[in-house]
Amino acid sequence: MAIQTEEDQGTWTVRVSGEVDLYSSPEMRKAVVEEVPASADVLAVDLEQVAYMDSSGVATLVEGLRESSSQNRRFVLLRPSPPVRKVLELSRLDMVFDIEEGDE
Amino acid sequence: MAIQTEEDQGTWTVRVSGEVDLYSSPEMRKAVVEEVPASADVLAVDLEQVAYMDSSGVATLVEGLRESSSQNRRFVLLRPSPPVRKVLELSRLDMVFDIEEGDE
């Protein structure tokens, strides 16, 4: 798994790639829960390049969503890849997230 | 593993792709030893798309070479992929084969 972050006009984007599992999700947790700058109005997690995600990845996204709500920050999933869509669906959490398909 | 064959002006080309191992090499053997038309002057085994080859694949190529010699047919390996080059080298048989890199 690899993580890239980027700030643009109040939107903090976390780009995740590779396999998110029990081994790697703590690193994703840092990026989507712990290290988001207080100034960010929007937290966008770009999941287009995610080849695999397990329920520990989903749990981390739920944490990011909760933490963002409590900060009055919008939390959005960008272009989830087919494996991400699948695990969200199997977790019955696909309706809980704000999902964007467009080019940002 | 998948095999495609093609005839062009006396050259019989066998295009191999995927993984050649103990399970799949008998199928490659058919194509490079058993089913070569008597009319072929040249047998070209195209190995560009081979992702893996073990010693049973190498042994099959040696059989193809021997059989071709006995039929006065030229036997040539086309564009061996890096894994094929490696197993030929580790088998100390890289100098035994006629290898062509060009576009046919």
Next chain:
Amino acid sequence: MNPDVRLEVRADPKLLRAVRAFLRSYLESQGLGAEAAANVVLAVDEACANSIRHAYHFSTTGVVDLVILADDAGLEVQVADQGETADPTLLRRRELGAGEVQPPAPGGLGVQIMYRVFDEVSYAPGERGGNRVTMRLAWPGGAGAAPRGGA
């Protein structure tokens, strides 16, 4: 059914990736389609992750023991550990009633994913403590319908 594979892996999260790679390739050679295979890989990974987290509490001296069997009718995967035995009330299938909404809680997902992917899931405490989950899936399309034997 004769087991095709038995895989004993040290309970280290870092090793799960290789287990998934094995399973993907195994299921492909059994002729299971890519999408169904991805679901099976996910569900088995969840079972292994649960042994690492809940049975062994991330102590990497534990061992996760997978057994994989297949015949013309379907696939069976067993995942066992010798760690702390689970509270059986936490291992039951839960489905949402009409109009119910899943509360977005960050836990309690893995076991339900296993139930949703496999046709049959049954938990049993291990013979000497620990847990064993047995998961069965009929090949899609009915008995022997999957093009098994493909390269």
Next chain:
Amino acid sequence: MNPDVRLEVRADPKLLRAVRAFLRSYLESQGLGAEAAANVVLAVDEACANSIRHAYHFSTTGVVDLVILADDAGLEVQVADQGETADPTLLRRRELGAGEVQPPAPGGLGVQIMYRVFDEVSYAPGERGGNRVTMRLAWPGGAGAAPRGGA
């Protein structure tokens, strides 16, 4: 060394592909470079193929037993079978003298590949018949030099 993995596979040539997929992913997670990993995968595959061909004569009820261990110094892979024990004279390292040319024979390649890829290869008859080959490789670059612990 604590074993990371023990893999018991039915002696079916069709299962070798999944074993290679496992090993590739495992070696990558150990930080071994792709080229060195490809060589290790080949050599281990040769050992498994020999058990299937020569020890079990393609009887798919046999089991090939792999043990994989790693520490900061290197990697150890053991491949064992309980089939026909090999003639030890066929398992020796052979190197060509100067000016000698390898006769292009279609056999006798696998064991030599194992010697050329690993630093140490030793064969022993199994405790109850069969064969066990133990292969060791120091991580390239010296003790602990491989960036182990990578994702």
